[in-house]
Amino acid sequence: GENVEQHPSTLSVQEGDSAVIKCTYSDSASNYFPWYKQELGKRPQLIIDIRSNVGEKKDQRIAVTLNKTAKHFSLHITETQPEDSAVYFCAASKVTSGTYKYIFGTGTRLKVLA
Amino acid sequence: NAGVTQTPKFRVLKTGQSMTLLCAQDMNHEYMYWYRQDPGMGLRLIHYSVGEGTTAKGEVPDGYNVSRLKKQNFLLGLESAAPSQTSVYFCASRVGIAEAFFGQGTRLTVV
Numbered sequence: 283g284e285n286v287e288q289h290p291s292t293l294s295v296q297e298g299d300s301a302v303i304k305c306t307y308s309d310s311a312s313n314y315f316p317w318y319k320q321e322l323g324k325r326p327q328l329i330i331d332i333r334s335n336v337g338e339k340k341d342q343r344i345a346v347t348l349n350k351t352a353k354h355f356s357l358h359i360t361e362t363q364p365e366d367s368a369v370y371f372c373a374a375s376k377v378t379s380g381t382y383k384y385i386f387g388t389g390t391r392l393k394v395l396a
Numbered sequence: 397n398a399g400v401t402q403t404p405k406f407r408v409l410k411t412g413q414s415m416t417l418l419c420a421q422d423m424n425h426e427y428m429y430w431y432r433q434d435p436g437m438g439l440r441l442i443h444y445s446v447g448e449g450t451t452a453k454g455e456v457p458d459g460y461n462v463s464r465l466k467k468q469n470f471l472l473g474l475e476s477a478a479p480s481q482t483s484v485y486f487c488a489s490r491v492g493i494a495e496a497f498f499g500q501g502t503r504l505t506v507v
Contacts, residue, residue, distance in 0.1 A: 291436070314493040325486065325498040326439070333493075371438060375493055384429060384488075384496060385455070388438035 284309045286374050288387030295362050296395050303390045305372035306354040312374040315348060315355045320369045320389075329370075330357070362394045398422055402487050402499035409477040409506045417472040417502050419487030425497075427490050428470040429454075430462060432483040433501075439486065445470055477506045 285308040295301045305315075316331035332339045332346045332355065339346050345358040359366055372387040400421045409415055419428065426447050431439040441454030443462040451462045459481060461473045470489075474481060482505050488496040 288438070316495060325500050327498070328495045331495065373496075383441070383444070383454075384490070385441065386431070386439040388436065 284312075284374070284376075284383065284385050286372060286385050286387040288372050288390060290390060291388065292391045292393070294393045294395060297362060297364060299362055301357075301359045301362055301366070301392055301394075303357045303370055303372070303392070304354060305356070305374075305387050306352075307374040308353070309374070309376060310350075310353060312353075312376040314375040315346070316373050316375070317344075317346060317357045318371045318373065318386075320371065322368075326371060359392075362392075364394050364396050367392055367394045400487060400489055400497050400499040402485075402502050404502060405500065406503050407505070409474075409504065411478060411506060413477050414473070414475050415477065415504075416474075417485055417487075417504075419470045419472070419489075419499055421468055421470075421489040421497070423489060423491070423497065424467070425489035425491045426467075427492075428464065429488045429490075429496065430460070430470065430472045431486045431488065432456065432481075433486060434483050442472065442485075477504075479506045482506045 287306045313334040318326035319329045320326040343360045348355040369389045375384045403418045429444040430442040440456050445451045445464040448467040463471045485502045487499040490496040
């Protein structure tokens, strides 16, 4: 079945350093890859997404790269700040028999140390 | 425009009791999802719906039922609650292959 693996499960970085979170998906038909940020006690919210026809996308300090051949995609956060501390989830989505399943990775808890 | 709203926000059930969680969205989205979130296990898909009157099973459907009688509402039912169903439940909706909008979550404890 479909599966999304996410690593690492926890990540601690010093303020100002970069953080990288990686996800691997199993279904080559997946064509949409969003990243969500979830602060403690709050709902997940989209921070960036990428579609299968694009290799890289940037939005200020956040970037996502996609390698379709290897079936993995990564979130890059540069110049990390304490407010970046949260749990980050990747997801993979595709059309299956006309439906739109949405499968998430297990999450990465990022701690930015001041 | 409230987005996605879940009720209730908190609930404590005794083993064997039943309850229904309500998800309402005002964005005219076709697709709606129910997830449960447990520590270290991310967001696992319980059931989902691709339109009014349709439902489908996700990764962990056992012990849950759903209904989508109206496009804006997606109900999640627990017929006989078990302690293993203690979790935080999130509803989400989306249109096509795009961002999913989440509700604020429901924290359910089964004792």
